[in-house]
């Protein structure tokens with residue numbers, strides 16, 4: 367297992383400070399790791415108890431030791447922590463060789479896991495919901511009627527990726543889902559909840575990243591340029607600081623999908 371202390375990215379820092387000054391919940395719980403060496407010039411009191419980094423178990427890279435691996439569910443959780451400006455402490459796990467301690471804290475042996483209130487919580491759906499409840503500001507909540515936008519893209523992507531028969535309709539099924547999302551963005555975008563990034567984007571964006579890398583590599587396939595709103599959306603979310611910081615290297619994504627492609 368490797369461990370790394372993570373502080374929110376530079377752009378997240380200024381927002382954290384703004385957030386601290388208006389949210390009484392944090393006026394006595396300054397996240398020292400988020401402030402780091404710049405703390406002296408910020409004029410916030412450091413004598414109160416710090417917000418301890420949250421412990422997160424994540425997949426370790428299969429190609430580079432001590433690096434974050436390819437897991438869209440883990441990236442969703444890390445994006446949520448980044449966008450909420452919460453410090454975290456990453457524990458990287460080699461999932462090909464699951465350590466005993468992982469199975470002790472989560473019998474399923476899956477990541478992501480996060481420790482909240484001394485309890486390990488599995489599953490990105492449950493974790494992101496718990497983070498929203500425990501740390502409501504800044505809010506990432508997606509209105510319920512928009513929460514499932516784009517939710518069939520991932521399963522249709524896997525269907526197409528695994529397909530060995532080019533006429534079995536799996537490519538068309540994926541194109542239908544991507545086209546529907548493109549149309550949604552045209553009238554409701556640029557993000558799923560309009561002008562602001564929300565939890566639904568943080569769930570979908572890592573999956574779109576896997577789709578782009580894996581289909582590009584294994585099928586020499588890319589999203590049609592005619593889906594302009596979708597292409598613009600991906601360009602925007604993939605270049606967010608929080609996304610760049612939490613994404614796996616393309617070669618890890620390619621290795622991660624190899625068993626599904628090669629069977």
Ligand SMILES: N[C@@H](CCC(=O)N[C@@H](CS)C(=O)NCC(=O)O)C(=O)O
Nearest residue numbers: 437438439475476477478489490491
């Ligand atoms: N539904 C879970 C899925 C988590 C999941 O499948 N994680 C994969 C890594 S991307 C895993 O831990 N696989 C190990 C295994 O299945 O043994 C979530 O949303 O967190």
